[in-house]
Amino acid sequence: MTDIVHTDGVLGGKPRLKGHRISVLQIADMVLDAGHSPEYVADQLGISLSDVHTALAYYYDNPDEMDEIRDRNEQLENRLREQAITPDHVEQ
16 A cells, blocks of 8 residues: 655655655545546556545545645646746737
């Protein structure tokens, strides 16, 4: 069974499957938000079904951490959106 690890410099230190650059949140989003089956996610990411369930268990066991990561991701997306050059800013 794969462990969940946090490594500075890998996926921003977010929890991920040991030996992979696949985050817990990525797996949870694929299953919970996108509605894919755990079997499909395992197949698409090239991991075991056990790995998917390990990630989901971690996700459910750590709701505060998952909420914090989602908030940081949203803040980053908003900052990038604000800094992006849009057609309104392009001189003609």
